[in-house]
Amino acid sequence: MxxxxxxxxxxxxxxxxxxxxxxxxxxxxTGKLLEGxxxxxxxxxxxxxxxxxxxxxxxxxxxxAIVIAFILMGKMG
Numbered sequence: 001m002x003x004x005x006x007x008x009x010x011x012x013x014x015x016x017x018x019x020x021x022x023x024x025x026x027x028x029x030t031g032k033l034l035e036g037x038x039x040x041x042x043x044x045x046x047x048x049x050x051x052x053x054x055x056x057x058x059x060x061x062x063x064x065a066i067v068i069a070f071i072l073m074g075k076m077g
Contacts, residue, residue, distance in 0.1 A: 004076045011069040018065025025058040 001009075033051045037044050 007072040007075045011072045014065040014069045014072070015062070018062035022058055022062045025061075026055055029054045029058065 029051055033047055036047045
């Protein structure tokens with residue numbers, strides 16, 4: 001396989017799988033937040049804070065994947 005073709009394939013995989021993983025992670029975290037709030041409504045504020053921190057860390061994965069995709073795009077030329 002040619003280097004440019006491999007880099008293009010790697011770009012698509014990095015961006016696609018990074019976005020897929022973040023979507024699954026966000027859905028799981030949000031679902032668990034709703035379960036926690038349903039069980040203990042008085043802990044809503046504390047749970048929301050932890051959820052926002054978790055979602056922020058989860059969303060760093062696709063950002064890193066896009067950076068890797070841009071690096072691979074530079075190798076295509």
